[in-house]
Amino acid sequence: MTSILSNEELNQQIRNVSHEIRNHLSICDMYSQIIKKNLEKYEIHNSSIENAIECIQQSIKIIGTNLLELKSLNQNNPQILDFEKIVKTGAEMSKAYICDKNIEFEVYVKNTALINADETKLLSCITNIIKNGIEAIEIKGKISVLAEIKEDKGIIKITNNGKPIPKDKQETIFEQGYTTKKTGSGLGLAICKRYLGEQNITLELAKSTKTQTSFEIKIPITK
Ligand SMILES: Nc1ncnc2c1ncn2[C@@H]1O[C@H](COP(=O)(O)OP(=O)(O)O)[C@@H](O)[C@H]1O
Ligand SMILES: [Mg+2]
Structure with a gap:
């Protein structure tokens, strides 16, 4: 049976899902920063890893912006x-x-x-x-x-x-x-x-x- 969500239920669902995505994004963000710091600390120069971290951080930023868009808080910036x-x-x-x-x-x-x-x-x-x-x-x-x-x-x-x-x-x-x-x-x-x-x-x-x-x-x- 399909059920139609009310506006309030839909908003709540958006908030819940955004919250969970945001939590896990922050884990990805934190660990990518830790990897970056460790590379610096141990003076490891690996352009492929550095590049991958840059890309992960840029993607995290994009997902974050999209979550804001979902809450309609974000206009063009x-x-x-x-x-x-x-x-x-x-x-x-x-x-x-x-x-x-x-x-x-x-x-x-x-x-x-x-x-x-x-x-x-x-x-x-x-x-x-x-x-x-x-x-x-x-x-x-x-x-x-x-x-x-x-x-x-x-x-x-x-x-x-x-x-x-x-x-x-x-x-x-x-x-x-x-x-x-x-x-x-x-x-x-x-x-x-x-x-x-x-x-x-x-x-x-x-x-x-x-x-x-x-x-x-x-x-x-x-x-
Ligand atoms: N570079 C491409 N070469 C061939 N087909 C393409 C290309 N870009 C888009 N398409 C066609 O347009 C459709 C819609 O693309 P998109 O809106 O990105 O949705 P999705 O990638 O989820 O299918 C694709 O499923 C594909 O059939
Ligand atoms: Mg596509």
Whole structure:
């Protein structure tokens, strides 16, 4: 039997779940800081571990911001950011999704400028799009993240090979709930569209052919 929750019950449920997520996030945060301190203490220089810790901490920040959004306390929080840094951070975080696939991962940032954007939301969109690219590759393939400042815009082009998106679905992919994956939610691209749209940033499927699928993000630069 299905039961419909009242608003009050739903709010309570959101508070409970947020509380539990927050508790466990703080454990992840604490331990990642302990690992970082120990690396420093014992003078261990390992760029792969340092990078993993940075990515974990950035993800913790994104989850934290999303929890605030759930409580409707958080509006957009635009900051002045370096375009190159945000692209490289997003790409680095997304590499975690490669797991054991054989994927060549190319990141190239041609030039940089300052942009005005909500850091966690922008990172969350970049990682969502790269994650989709990685998921579209079955076993072996290539992802490229190419970025440049051109005509007053920061342009990020995320390309993968793999199965293309059929022509008649190229608009539908941005709708909430549309997924072709067994365990997909169909939320990723809808969230990206909303998060970016709120900030005057555009997201488009630039092309999807037999050989390549590319998404393009265009961010106005700060003058
Ligand atoms: N890079 C891509 N290559 C091929 N198909 C894609 C790509 N990105 C998105 N899609 C298609 O769009 C659908 C919706 O993506 P998304 O909103 O992120 O939800 P989910 O990843 O949970 O399926 C995917 O299920 C897939 O069919
Ligand atoms: Mg997705």
